[in-house]
Amino acid sequence: MESLRSFPDGIRNCYRINVTSGTKYLIKASFLYGDYDGEDILPEFDVHIGANLRDTVSVTKASESEEMEIIHVPPQNHIHVCLVRTGSSTPFISSLVFRPLNNQSYKTDEGSLVGLALSYRVDTGFTTSDPGYRYPQDVYDRYWPSDDPNSDWTSLTTSHTIESNNSYKPPSDVMSTAAAPKNPLDSLDFDLLTFDDDNDTSEYYVYMHFAELELLKAHQRRIFNISYNEEYWAGPYAPRYLETETFYGTSGLMGGHHRFSIYAVDNSTHPPILNAYEVYIVKRFLQSEANQNDIDAVTILKSTYGIKRNWQGDPCTREYLWEGLNCSYDGNYDAPRIISFQVLTEDAIRNLSSSGLTAEIPPSISELTMIQNL
CATH class of the missing domain: 2.60.120.260 (Galactose-binding domain-like)
Structure with a gap:
């Protein structure tokens, strides 16, 4: 840039x-x-x-x-x-x-009432020559940096293309590598890079991406569970060969310490793997923007009459209410409504009212259905 x-x-x-x-x-x-x-x-x-x-x-x-x-x-x-x-x-x-x-990706238990702000994402199948990936490898232009080498982990790779038919579509270049424990009997353990503070009030969502990279024989299997803070979280799960699947929690994670462990079940012949994961922080949208029709109407009025005021952004944001406007708020998530606006000074209004000027009122003003004073 x-x-x-x-x-x-x-x-x-x-x-x-x-x-x-x-x-x-x-x-x-x-x-x-x-x-x-x-x-x-x-x-x-x-x-x-x-x-x-x-x-x-x-x-x-x-x-x-x-x-x-x-x-x-x-x-x-x-x-x-x-x-x-x-x-x-x-x-x-x-x-x-x-x-x-894709609307089926990055789901939360609160739907559109919250946003998800990226904390970080990681390509866990680290290689020393991997600079990280983004567009064109990633169709959404997300950046996937390599993980810092973990002395207890090793890397698996494949030269085959990984199908990303799920809604998250992590790039094949990311999914073609995976982390596994060096000791096949060990688990994959990692802590989220958060504040690690019991007073942390943030809420997190974690999305883990898996794909099997080895063509296992009939008697072989890779099956694992996932625990969170030593409590069962997901599984048992057997990743599909060269196909991406994504796991996430049905509710956000609270608190200051977050430790995950991916561990093989008793009848698994192969250790657990992890190809990539993403961590997001919940951002609640507690203030709704003004009613769509109201915004469109006052925007047209501003253009029609050449109003030279610094009207920027949402007109009803409490801290930055547009000059000359008043809005009503119901206290819920319903959009605020514009109930009055005055675009001229009192002297200008008196001068215009006695000037005999006539003109059509823009039809857009009819969209201001809650207006009480104009």
């Missing part, structure tokens, strides 16, 4: 991206500072998805890109991605990418 866009003016600057409501999207943003402004001051600012805080961008090295990924199902036919100034530094962005996903 050799270019970026900065936003020195205003508190909140937003992109409005047209999407298909109800479709699951992978949203990726990158931020490479590169000391573009010559200030040599590492920026810090917030990123919002719709009316909700996604995360804080804290640049730690000018020459390294900060990356954000979140999986989200928009309830409306657009998404606002906003950069919010929180201090003296200027927000900026290097790239913003939307990738539609």
Whole structure:
């Protein structure tokens, strides 16, 4: 990335991206500072998805890109991605990418009420020459870095293509390697790279990807269970030869310590394997964006009348309510409604009311069905 866009003016600057409501999207943003402004001051600012805080961008090295990924199902036919100034530094962005996903992937027990922010993903079948994979190997342009070598693990590989017919579609290059314990009698044990703090209130989802890489003989079998914090989690499971399958928990994982163990069952002749896994943090979308028809109507009014106000993002976000608008909130997940707006000063209104001007009212104003004062 050799270019970026900065936003020195205003508190909140937003992109409005047209999407298909109800479709699951992978949203990726990158931020490479590169000391573009010559200030040599590492920026810090917030990123919002719709009316909700996604995360804080804290640049730690000018020459390294900060990356954000979140999986989200928009309830409306657009998404606002906003950069919010929180201090003296200027927000900026290097790239913003939307990738539609299969709606059957990355499921949670709360559906579209939550987003999943990437914590990290790992290609566990580590090789020293493996730089990691993304597009075109990955159709969704997810980045799969190699795992750090584990002294208790070894790597299995195959030159055959791995079929990824499941909804997650991890790339064949990732799935063609797998980790296995060096001692066939051992289990594959690993801890999630989280805060490891009993006071951690984050909620995590883990998605594990498996594919058998060895053509086992009739009397051979690889069957294993998965435990979480020494409690049964999934299995018994026998991975299919050259076919990808994905395991995930039906509910999020809470707490500060998360340890997984993949262990062979008694009648298994081969040790357990793990090809790749992904870890996501739950982000709850507690504030709904304004009613779709209301947003469309005021957007048309702004364009029709050439309103020169810095109306950015969702109009009813409480902290950043559009100037001149008032909204109603029911306290649930229903979209806020615009109930009044005033785009002119009191003097201007008096002048216009006595001027005898006549003009058609845009039909879009009829969409503001909850309006009480205009």
